[in-house]
Amino acid sequence: xxxxxxxxxxxxxxxxxxxxxxxVDRSNPKRLGSAAFWGLLGGCFFYSSWVVExxxxxxxxxxxxxxxxxxxxxQLTGRGVPNTTTPEQRTATAxxxxxxxxxxxxxxxxxxxxxxxxxxxxxIGGEPVLEEGSETILGLGFGAIAGLLVAMxxxxxxxxxxPLHAGRSLLESMGWALLLPQLLAVLGSIFQVAGVGTQVGKxxxxxxxxxxxxxxxxxxCVGMALFTIIMGNAFAAFxxxxxxxGWPVLIQQMHGDPPVVLAVGMLAGFCGTLVTxxxxxxxxxxxxxxxxxDQYGPIKAxxxxxxxxxxxxxxxxxxxxx
Amino acid sequence: MIVLLGxxxxxxxxxxxxxxxxxxxxxxxxxxxxxKLSPQEILxxxxxxxxxxxxxxxxxxxxxxxxxxxxxxxxxxxxxxxxRLGKLTTGRFLALYLALRQLTAALGLTSIGGxxxxxxxxxxxxxxxxxxxxxxxxxxRVRERVRSYSASADTVxxxxxxxxxxxxxxxxxITGFVNTTYHTHLEPLQLALWAIPTxxxxxxxxxxxxxxxxxxxxxxxxxxxxxxxxxGSRTAEEAK
Numbered sequence: 001x002x003x004x005x006x007x008x009x010x011x012x013x014x015x016x017x018x019x020x021x022x023x024v025d026r027s028n029p030k031r032l033g034s035a036a037f038w039g040l041l042g043g044c045f046f047y048s049s050w051v052v053e054x055x056x057x058x059x060x061x062x063x064x065x066x067x068x069x070x071x072x073x074x075q076l077t078g079r080g081v082p083n084t085t086t087p088e089q090r091t092a093t094a095x096x097x098x099x100x101x102x103x104x105x106x107x108x109x110x111x112x113x114x115x116x117x118x119x120x121x122x123x124i125g126g127e128p129v130l131e132e133g134s135e136t137i138l139g140l141g142f143g144a145i146a147g148l149l150v151a152m153x154x155x156x157x158x159x160x161x162x163p164l165h166a167g168r169s170l171l172e173s174m175g176w177a178l179l180l181p182q183l184l185a186v187l188g189s190i191f192q193v194a195g196v197g198t199q200v201g202k203x204x205x206x207x208x209x210x211x212x213x214x215x216x217x218x219x220x221c222v223g224m225a226l227f228t229i230i231m232g233n234a235f236a237a238f239x240x241x242x243x244x245x246g247w248p249v250l251i252q253q254m255h256g257d258p259p260v261v262l263a264v265g266m267l268a269g270f271c272g273t274l275v276t277x278x279x280x281x282x283x284x285x286x287x288x289x290x291x292x293x294d295q296y297g298p299i300k301a302x303x304x305x306x307x308x309x310x311x312x313x314x315x316x317x318x319x320x321x322x
Numbered sequence: 323m324i325v326l327l328g329x330x331x332x333x334x335x336x337x338x339x340x341x342x343x344x345x346x347x348x349x350x351x352x353x354x355x356x357x358k359l360s361p362q363e364i365l366x367x368x369x370x371x372x373x374x375x376x377x378x379x380x381x382x383x384x385x386x387x388x389x390x391x392x393x394x395x396x397x398x399x400x401x402x403x404x405x406r407l408g409k410l411t412t413g414r415f416l417a418l419y420l421a422l423r424q425l426t427a428a429l430g431l432t433s434i435g436g437x438x439x440x441x442x443x444x445x446x447x448x449x450x451x452x453x454x455x456x457x458x459x460x461x462x463r464v465r466e467r468v469r470s471y472s473a474s475a476d477t478v479x480x481x482x483x484x485x486x487x488x489x490x491x492x493x494x495x496i497t498g499f500v501n502t503t504y505h506t507h508l509e510p511l512q513l514a515l516w517a518i519p520t521x522x523x524x525x526x527x528x529x530x531x532x533x534x535x536x537x538x539x540x541x542x543x544x545x546x547x548x549x550x551x552x553x554g555s556r557t558a559e560e561a562k
Contacts, residue, residue, distance in 0.1 A: 007380070007383075008376055008380070010383070011376075011379070011380050011382060011383055014382065014383065014386075015382070041379075044372060045376060048372065048373035048376055051369055051370065051373040052373050052374065057366070057369075058365070058366040058367075058368075058369030058370045058373065059362055059365040059366050059369060060369070061368070061369030061370075061372055061373060062364070062365030062366055062367070062368035062369035062372075063365060063369075064369075065368045065369065065372045066347060066365075066368060068343075069343045069344065069346075069347035070347075072341075072343045073341045073343040073344035073347065074341075074344075075341075084393055085393050085394070087398075089395075090392075090393070090394065090395035090397075090398050091395060091398050092395075093394045093395040094394070094395025094396075094398035094399040094402065095395075097394065097395065097399070098399065099399065101391055101394065101395065101396050101399045102396075102399070104387055104391060105387065105388065105391060105396070105431055106429065106431075108384055108387065108430060109429045109430035109431070109487060112430070116509075116510065116511055117511065133501075133507060136494075136509075136510040136511070137377055137380060137494075140380060140381070140383065140384075141380070141383060143384075144383040144384045144386075144387060147384065147387040148386055148387045148390070151387050151390050151391055152390070155390065155391070155393075155394040157390065162390060162393070163386035163387065163389060163390040164386055165389075166385075166386060166388075166389025166390050166392065166393050167382075167385035167386035167387075167388075167389040167390075168389075169389060170385045170388065170389050170392075171382065171385060176343055177342075178379065178382070179343065179379070180342055180343060180346070181378045181379070181491050181495065182372065182375045182376070182378045182379050183343060183346045183347070184346060185371065185375035185378055185495055185498065185499065186346075186350060186367075186368055186371030186372055186375060187332075187346050187349060187350050187353075187371075188371075188499060189367065189370070189371040189374070189375075189499070189502075189503070190328075190350045190353055190354055190364075190367050190368070190371060191325075191328065191329075191353060192503055193354075193357065193359070193367055194325045194328065194353045194354060194356065194357030194359070195325055195357060196325050196326060196328060196329060196353065199323055199325060199326055200326070230332075230333050230336075231332055231333070231336060232336050232342075234492065235491070235492065235495055236332065236346075238495065238496065238499065239499050239503075240329070242499070242500070243503070247500070247503075247504060258500070258506070258508060259508060259509075259512035259513050259515070259516050260516045262496050262500060262508070262513065263485065263493075263496065263512075263513040263514075263516035263517050264516060264517075264519075264520060266485065266492055266495075266496055267481075267482065267485060267517060267520045270481045270482065270485075273481065274477065274478065274481065278336050278337075282477050283477070285437055285438075286437035286441060286473035286476070286477070287470075287473070289437045289438055289441070289442045290437075290441065290442060290446055290469040290470075290472070290473060292466050292469055292470065293462075293466060294466060294470075297466055297467070297469065297470035297473075298470045298473040298474055298477065300470065301467070301470040301471045301473070301474035302474045302477065302478065304531060305474070305478055305524070305527050305528045305531060308523075308527045309482075309520065309523060309524055309527060312519075312520060312523040312527070313520055316519050316520060316523075320516075320519075
């Protein structure tokens with residue numbers, strides 16, 4: 001059986017290899033900070049395996065996470081000068097390869113979907129080929145490996161160091177922001193341990209008339225949107241609102257269908273992302289890139305859509321979840 | 323009740339534009355202390371949370387493929403492909419881009435578009451070009467609106483396309499959070515399927531609004547002067 005942890009080790013190894021490249025990249029003014037950040041991240045991917053199996057204490061991992069927060073938060077990471085092709089070279093290869101360039105990129109989702117739907121049911125000697133419950137993650141891993149092989153054939157590249165360098169440039173351009181979604185998930189679980197969701201749930205229970213499921217759906221969706229507007233990120237709002245209303249009220253008390261409630265609830269949060277300047281990378285960065293005088297221009301263009309979609313999301317849960 | 327102060331830390335932190343990593347880190351520690359966890363328990367919560375949310379970050383494994391393809395002209399090829407659609411009106415072009423962006427995002431190709439990769443170099447100039455072809459030089463206010471709508475087509479397309487792809491961060495976050503917290507078993511595929519109705523609504527609503535942009539541009543620029551400028555530029559273009 002192929003285990004999800006093996007794939008996490010592969011991701012960790014990629015981080016460690018890229019960190020080693022960064023440590024010797026003299027074009028990066030903060031190469032040691034960058035190498036430390038990504039090296040720690042890679043190491044944490046390995047150590048986490050033992051934490052998940054309860055064979056090692058979680059506290060050292062917490063220390064490492066806070067160290068990464070400090071490295072990223074105090075701007076101790078940087079990026080080197082990417083060693084890449086010129087625009088003229090790219091135009092030439094694009095003209096030569098044409099739409100074949102899309103094939104490797106499309107291989108990744110294709111393999112992922114096949115693993116999650118077909119390979120999932122394969123067994124060898126009574127044991128499933130892919131670890132149960134991790135078919136999607138493993139599918140993405142196989143998709144990425146297959147996509148890389150196809151890409152190397154399509155562009156006739158033999159050196160494995162070239163894609164590793166190219167991937168590292170993308171990693172450096174994303175920088176510490178890459179850790180943020182995972183950290184927001186961590187914050188969500190701390191909120192959960194601390195009982196933030198329960199508190200919000202108690203407040204809503206006092207305000208919510210008993211058994212009014214359509215009102216409860218509306219409160220969940222509007223709450224997701226509002227929390228997202230405040231926090232700038234639906235990922236941070238999701239654990240709070242789900243612990244407050246989504247799970248206890250809509251799913252346990254009113255027997256809503258979990259995939260509908262949770263998937264559409266997250267999308268209700270995305271309606272909030274469309275209208276908040278807190279989601280700077282989606283709303284303020286485009287305004288700056290397009291040299292707009294009104295930095296809220298994109299938000300203004302998105303407000304009516306966001307409002308209408310929020311109503312649609314409430315209707316979708318109301319119609320299909322019960 | 324007092325643990326809700328942790329949420330306040332997040333609000334204040336983001337409102338005062340502190341570094342998001344620090345905001346989230348401090349809010350986590352503060353919430354833990356307010357809930358009377360010991361320092362060890364807080365560190366363990368950070369560690370356990372990190373270990374069980376690793377799936378959010380595994381998309382990194384696709385970066386070498388995308389990087390290698392970009393080195394070899396992936397964006398240039400996308401530009402060529404979109405360039406073939408150049409003879410459309412602003413609204414129709416943006417609606418078409420919305421559809422393309424949603425479909426590619428639903429296949430997991432979220433980094434094909436984006437404000438820096440596609441909106442600034444391709445989408446906004448083409449949307450403006452289409453408006454200019456019809457109406458002549460655009461007043462500043464109209465130009466800003468066309469650009470804002472270009473950015474919105476990209477963002478709406480990304481948000482309500484990507485969740486139909488099962489290995490995207492938000493889907494994995496939902497399964498990761500729910501499966502660990504409530505000891506249940508949700509499949510990413512089920513969640514991705516239930517993202518489709520909203521994706522369809524998003525396309526219909528925003529697509530309709532983008533098409534209506536044409537009419538409002540016609541209306542705004544049809545005022546005397548606007549029309550003649552349009553005629554002028556059209557003949558000028560034909561003269562070339």
